[in-house]
Amino acid sequence: MILCLMTWDRVAPLLPPRPPRRRRYPGRLPVDDRAALRGIVYVLRKGVSWADVPAKRIGERALPGPTS
Template sequence: MRVDLVPDDLWERVAPLLPPAPERRRRHPGRLRVPDRAALAGNIYVLRTGVAWPMSPRRPWAAPESRPGADCGTGPRSASGPAC
């Protein structure tokens, strides 16, 4: 069962308060912007669960050990993990 962290009525109240998205540059556009509703859902998830940002999964189905860099000495366990 999927729990909607940002219900429609909450989003209708929050959306007008957010600044408009900036225009993307043509030459070096950088990363694509995360949708505002998804960013708000991430913030609510962290506040509800009490989990720290580094421990939150990038993908909901991924275990924290499967994050990029977790086993190459660059992740949160870099002092005890093997180096690549």
């Protein structure tokens, strides 16, 4: 597991709150903060580009672009 529960409990309070979604032209649905952080940690640890992150490793909706 890339991000254990104890680490997430320490990091989660440091993240800013999500802004409310616009009604008109809301854009993409926001990605789960934990999944996004797992993707960032994976890229930093493995030294791969963002496009090379396997979606099944991080989460299906976690990463926009060619991996999802």
